[in-house]
Amino acid sequence: MELQGIYILWLRDLKRYIRARSRIIGSLGMPIFFLAFFGMGFRRVEIPSLPQNITYIDFLAPGIVSMVVLFTSTFSGISIVWDRQFGFLREIMVAPISRTTISLGRNLGGATTALIQGLIMIALSFLIGFKPSINGLLFAFVFMFLIAVAFTGIGIAISTFMHDIHGFQIVINFFVFPIFLLSGALFPISELPKFVATLALFDPLTYGVDGMRWAMIGYSEFNPLYDLAALLIFCVTIVFVSAALFSKMEVE
């Protein structure tokens, strides 16, 4: 195995992440405001399917953490398009390592940065008044990791079709946002009309959000093992699919 290759690709992603401090802060802005203002605004709203003892901010926080992981990981996957634009992709592609290795290295790198962003978001949500189960955070970490790997893979897969960064806005507005809004991050999916609720079952993030919520506040709409299985299957499939697409990609 070309572990050295995977390691250095991972390390590069991490170094780039740490150096882009303004991006770290910038990308956390929106989720923090979401959490703070939705938390305040819907503080007294009663959601019929939600047990009385769960406050809206406790319900919302795992969803917002998932959102951070979703956005960061998808973006890291798509950042291959930037590498193509700036030429660096070629340096990687002519190296004597397999495309699968490259894809895996990028996947792990992107997932790691998304995990770190997610952890920062958890820490910040404490400040806004979120009180999760501390023991549960370990399980939450597992769900976060799976979301991160899966959506970095999705980003990589998308990047193989995108030849410049112009399509980026389309991906955000017509793919990433619907995934987020459908996932039950902001409200229980049982509140949705039947048809839309069915659609939500095909959104992999639904299981991530539900699993995270179970781990952090003990409430979930599905059996957490079911969440775990669904997310795991999705994750493994995407890793393979993205590696296969990446291998086929032409770089001149």
Add this chain to the structure above:
Amino acid sequence: MEPIVVKNLTKTFNGFKAVDSINFTVKKGEIFGLLGPNGAGKTTTIKMLVTLLKPSSGEAKVAGYDVVKQPNMVRKNIGIVFQEPTLDLELTAKENLDFHARLYGLNKKRREERIKEVLKLVDLYDKANLQVKKFSGGMQRRLEIARGLLHFPKVLFLDEPTLGLDAQTRRKIWDYIIEMKEREDVTIILTTHYIEEADKLCDRVAIIDKGKIIALDDPENLKKMVGEDVVSLTVNDPERLIDELALEEIRKIVRIEDRLELSVVKGEIMIPRMVEIAQKVGVEVKSVSLRKPTLEDVFIHLTGREIREESGKNAFWRR
């Protein structure tokens, strides 16, 4: 074993032959140049040799390996410096090199020694820990050359190594390439459309035009094709003058717009005679110049066109 052997190599894009059945062999330890205008097929040739493009037909062996059947072995044994920059600007010079060394599987000890060595070779050792985005174009180029050498390649590919650099930086890069050839056990193949670059650097030059190699020899021999001197006459009626200049001493005349390029033996003696002939038939001579032939003249001699006419246009924004 020859480092590069190319046989009938062809690349077709939608019916257009970008590279048309070319043949050449590069000898061990030499600097081999592919000289030609933009769009002549140089970069396409290089891309096939470095396994980025699949040939439409023909074959090529690099460092003894077939570029189609053993691409990974080829990749292990070559270094490449592309026309466009391929550095990670967020990383430091050293990190870029470390990244590369690990991709090519160098172990820790070798990696550290080698990074130091190549950085010193291109005089960037004191800038090792600076982010590459703070580097000038010339420094980035040097770093890329250092990186191309890092993993002890048998063959180094330089695709337009000085494209878009100013004249002074270009000369410095040449010095590095020459030093590299002397100190490293490496064969170099480069593409260029700069005449002087091919002339100064290359042991042998293949002149390539419209996908075909139209001449291949060392620069001195190529220039001998043209003759001893080249006289350049700018006149108001070039067609008229061509007819009158059918002298034995004039080996070849090429017309480029209102200018005549004449290959002659003793230019300084020929000039007054030619001016006299022009005056006799009423053709006005606007300017005259005499020079030793360059590779540009070789190209003009062979194709009736200049290399320069389309070059340099894109040079400043590329880098």
